Amino acid sequence: MRLIFLTLPLLMITSSAWAADPGVLTSADELYAKRADPASVTALEALLKEQLKATPDDFELVWRSARILQWQADGATEPKRKMVLGRQTWDQGDKAAKLSPQRVEGYYYAACGIGAYSQAVGIMKALGDGLEGKFNERLETAIKLDATYERGGPWVVKGRYYYELPWPKRDLGKSATFYNKAIARFPESLRAHYYLAETLLKDGKAQAANDAIQKVLKGNTTYDASEAQRVQKWATKVNADIQEELK
Structure with missing residues (x-):
């Protein structure tokens, strides 16, 4: 029993040491707001890379990493680049979801990443590879947790899902x-x-x-x-x- 009490302070110190500096998060959000500028994206990537090297399991940093990856995947026109970025978004989103399963961000960006990856490899191949279930599992969780996140982002992604499905799965009315x-x-x-x-x-x-x-x-x-x-x-x-x- 004495050993347990001796261990608790160490756990609390270690946990608090993993928390990202609020100033770093503010800087990351300010750079993200200017993400149409390639220089801002480069600066944001460098900031997140540096911070994640020190605290790789910080939820606030991980989901922000998924967010900028999704922005890049969303705008990618070359299939291979879209596939790579989509997969990275998916992975970072899943990591965020594991770190904080009660928060919406991880599930949302993981679903977005699967969506981008599926667009890159082709919807028919994605369906054949079983990605539909993985996509919907994450997206439905995001909708349940907070469908209003990112101005109704989970609803918008669900609508796009029904649009992009091939016939006879496509449902434009639901979209x-x-x-x-x-x-x-x-x-x-x-x-x-x-x-x-x-x-x-x-x-x-x-x-x-x-x-x-x-x-x-x-x-x-x-x-x-x-x-x-x-x-x-x-x-x-x-x-x-x-x-x-x-x-």
């Missing part, structure tokens, strides 16, 4: 329902409107798709400039497709 959940709570989310426009266009609802894409093109970007500007850039092609359909 739109999840986007609309996010939009009802976070009308500023340009990504939710953008994905909704793509879903409506594929569902043969070009006029409704046009209404959605105009909200993206004319939307306010101040809520998250890096995110909003990326989505608006993507929206130009979808808008052209919609205008062609409306002719």
